[in-house]
Amino acid sequence: MPTVMSAEFTDRARTAATCPMCGTQMGPAGGAPRRHCPTCLAAIHTGEADPAGGCGAPMFATWTRRLHTWVIELRCSGCGAVVHQQAELDGPQPDSMRRIIELLRM
Numbered sequence: 083m084p085t086v087m088s089a090e091f092t093d094r095a096r097t098a099a100t101c102p103m104c105g106t107q108m109g110p111a112g113g114a115p116r117r118h119c120p121t122c123l124a125a126i127h128t129g130e131a132d133p134a135g136g137c138g139a140p141m142f143a144t145w146t147r148r149l150h151t152w153v154i155e156l157r158c159s160g161c162g163a164v165v166h167q168q169a170e171l172d173g174p175q176p177d178s179m180r181r182i183i184e185l186l187r188m
């Protein structure tokens with residue numbers, strides 16, 4: 083059944099993925115799909131990275147800022163969309179604080 087196969091594929095994509103930018107194996111973040119790579123903070127412009135939907139091109143972290151929590155801005159290299167995501171600092175695979183500090187905009 084094609085529907086079952088596609089459901090399995092989606093399920094796998096939600097539990098693990100490989101970062102296309104740095105090759106990091108990304109596990110799930112607290113049961114939810116990861117929205118960006120814990121190592122380089124890049125993402126793929128999909129509906130998971132951007133609730134408005136995405137074009138499938140890589141998104142790169144452009145800056146971070148500390149508000150009530152750490153916020154990462156990502157810009158899509160394909161369509162230029164900009165999204166803001168909360169950093170994942172808990173769980174088995176937290177975001178790299180070193181990378182977050184590198185991108186910190188005072």
Ligand SMILES: [Zn+2]
Nearest residue numbers: 101104119122
């Ligand atoms: Zn990465």
Ligand SMILES: [Zn+2]
Nearest residue numbers: 127137158161
């Ligand atoms: Zn895009």
